Amino acid sequence: xxxxxxxxxxxxxxxxxxxxxxxxxxxxxxxxxxxxxxxxxxxxxxxxxxxxxxxxxxxxxxxxxxxxxxxxxxxxxxxxxxxxxxxxxxxxxxxxxxxxxxxxxxxxxxxxxxxxxxxxxxxxxxxxxxxxxxxxxxxxxxxxxxxxxxxxxxxxxxxxxxxxxxxxxxxxxxxxxxxxxxxxxxxxxxxxxxxxxxxxxxxxxxxxxxxxxxxxxxxxxxxxxxxxxxxxxxxxxxxxxxxxxxxxxxxxxxxxxxxxxxxxxxxxxxxxxxxxxxxxxxxxxxxxxxxxxxxxxxxxxxxxxxxxxxxxxxxxxxxxxxxxxxxxxxx
Ligand code: PHE
Numbered sequence: 517x518x519x520x521x522x523x524x525x526x527x528x529x530x531x532x533x534x535x536x537x538x539x540x541x542x543x544x545x546x547x548x549x550x551x552x553x554x555x556x557x558x559x560x561x562x563x564x565x566x567x568x569x570x571x572x573x574x575x576x577x578x579x580x581x582x583x584x585x586x587x588x589x590x591x592x593x594x595x596x597x598x599x600x601x602x603x604x605x606x607x608x609x610x611x612x613x614x615x616x617x618x619x620x621x622x623x624x625x626x627x628x629x630x631x632x633x634x635x636x637x638x639x640x641x642x643x644x645x646x647x648x649x650x651x652x653x654x655x656x657x658x659x660x661x662x663x664x665x666x667x668x669x670x671x672x673x674x675x676x677x678x679x680x681x682x683x684x685x686x687x688x689x690x691x692x693x694x695x696x697x698x699x700x701x702x703x704x705x706x707x708x709x710x711x712x713x714x715x716x717x718x719x720x721x722x723x724x725x726x727x728x729x730x731x732x733x734x735x736x737x738x739x740x741x742x743x744x745x746x747x748x749x750x751x752x753x754x755x756x757x758x759x760x761x762x763x764x765x766x767x768x769x770x771x772x773x774x775x776x777x778x779x780x781x782x783x784x785x786x787x788x789x790x791x792x793x794x795x796x797x798x799x800x801x802x803x804x805x806x807x808x809x810x811x812x813x814x815x816x817x818x819x820x821x822x823x824x825x826x827x828x829x830x831x832x833x834x835x836x837x838x839x840x841x842x843x844x845x846x847x
Contacts (some may be wrong), residue, residue, distance in 0.1 A: 517547050517573070529726045531592075534585050535749035537658025539620055542575055548574060615847040618715060622823040623700055629745055630698045633738070635721065638699045640683035643674050646680035652674075652804035654760040668704050668714075676704035680720035680818060681761060688724065688805040695724040695812070700819070711832055717819035724797070732764065735794055735813035737804065743770055743791065746822060753788065762814055769846050773825050789825065792817035 521541055528534050541548050551570055558566045616624070626639060640648070649655075650662055660666075668676040683699030699720040708714055723730060740752045751771035757766045769790050772783035779785040794815035802810055820835055827846070829835065834842055 517551055519547060521547070521577055522580055525577070525584050526583055528588075531585065531588050534581055534588065538581050541581075541771065548577065581751060613847060615843050617835075617843065618823045618827050618829070618846050621721070621846065622826060625746065626817075626819065626822070627698065628656050629742060630719075630721065634696060635723075636697045638683050638687045638697045639701065640677070640686050640704060641678070642677055642704070643670060644677040644682050645674060646838050648685045649677050649679075649797055652685040652801065653681050654798050654800040654804070657788050659760060666707075668706060678705055679703050680718040681814070681816060684720055684722040684814060685801075685805060686817055687722070688802075688807060693724045693726070693807060693810050693812075695722060697722050713820070713832055713836055715836075716832075719817055719819060721794075721815045722797070722812060723814075724807065727809040727811055730796070730811040730813055731788055732796055732813070734798070735815070739768055739792070739794060739815060743768070747773055747825065757793065757795075759793055759795055761798050762793075763798045765793065765795035768792045768794060774828070791821065791825070 521537070525534070525537055528537060538729075540546055543549065548570065551573075555563065555566065555570075631637065650659065655662060667678050670676075680699040680701050680703060683701070684697070687695060687697050687699070699718075699722075702715055703715065703718050704715050705712070706714060723734075736754060739754075743750060743752050747770055748771065753769045754766045755769060757765045757767040767790055769788040771777035772780060772787050772789050774780050775783045775787065777787040779787050783789050792815055794813065797812040797814050802808070802812075820832055823829065823835065824832060
C-alpha cells in the first residue's frame with residue numbers, strides 16, 4: 517500500500533467521501549483486498565508477519581472509517597437541529613381566521629346554559645303544520661297571529677313556523693312527562709324594519725312536571741338567574757301580559773344595558789328593555805297533547821335581540837348582511 521489511507525480518511529468531508537474510501541480500501545478491487553491477494557506469492561516463512569501486518573492495517577482502517585462516519589453523522593445532526601430550531605418568541609402575524617357569528621355565539625351560550633340545567637335540546641321542521649304552529653298552542657282559526665299579514669303560508673296550506681313553540685307540542689306528543697326542554701331555531705314572520713327581519717331565531721323553553729309541582733315562582737327564579745347569566749348585573753322585572761298558550765303570562769324586562777336604567781334612546785327613556793315572554797302552560801295546550809294531571813311553564817326569546825344587547829349592535833339587519841367588517845369584530 518503506497519497510499520496514506522489514514523490521512524485520506526481524516527480529510528474526508530462527507531459521508532459520501534467515507535463510503536468512496538471504504539470501497540477504495542475494502543472493495544473487490546480495493547487496495548487492502550489486493551494486498552491480501554499477494555499473500556499467495558509471499559514466501560512461507562514471511563507469511564505470518566505479512567498477514568499480521570495486513571490484519572493490523574485492516575483493523576486500523578476500518579476503525580478509522582467507522583469513527584469518521586460517527587463524527588460526520590453527529591455534525592450533520594447538529595447542523596439539522598440548528599436549521600430546524602423554532603424561535604417560539606418570534607411574532608408571526610396571525611392568518612385571517614373566521615369568527616363565530618354573534619347570533620350563533622349567543623345561541624350557543626343560551627343552549628349551554630340550559631344544558632347545564634339538564635334541559636334537552638329539541639328540534640322540529642321549519643315548514644310546519646297548522647296544528648303544531650297554531651291549533652295545539654291554543655291559537656284558534658280566528659286568532660290575529662294567523663293573519664296573512666304576519667305569516668308565510670305555502671300553497672298547500674302549511675306555514676313557515678312563526679315561533680319555536682310548535683317544537684314543544686311535538687316533544688310532548690313524542691314523550692311522557694316530566695319534560696325539561698329547549699328548542700332553538702329559525703322562525704319566520706312577514707316583517708322588515710330596523711327591529712324586525714323576516715327570518716330570525718328563537719329559543720323556546722318548556723318544563724312539565726306533575727300536578728301542582730310547577731309554580732310561577734319556579735319560572736321566575738330560572739328566568740332571573742338566566743338573564744343575570746346572559747347580561748350580568750341587571751335588574752329584572754315581570755310585567756303581566758298575554759300569550760294564547762300560557763296563563764298567567766308575563767313579559768320580562770331587564771334594566772337597560774346601555775344607560776343602566778337612566779333612560780336613553782334605545783330603551784325609549786323607560787330604563788327597561790323587553791327581552792322575553794313566558795308563563796304557566798295553558799290547560800288547553802296540555803289538553804291538545806293529551807296530558808293530564810300535569811303543570812308546567814314555558815318561555816320564548818329572540819336570539820338576535822339578545823345578541824344585539826350583548827354586543828351593543830344598533831341595527832338588527834346588520835346581523836344578516838354578512839358584512840365582513842362587522843363579523844371581523846367578533847374574532
Ligand atoms: N312563542 C312566543 C312568541 O313567539 C314566545 C313565548 C313562548 C311566550 C313561550 C311564552 C311562552 O312570541
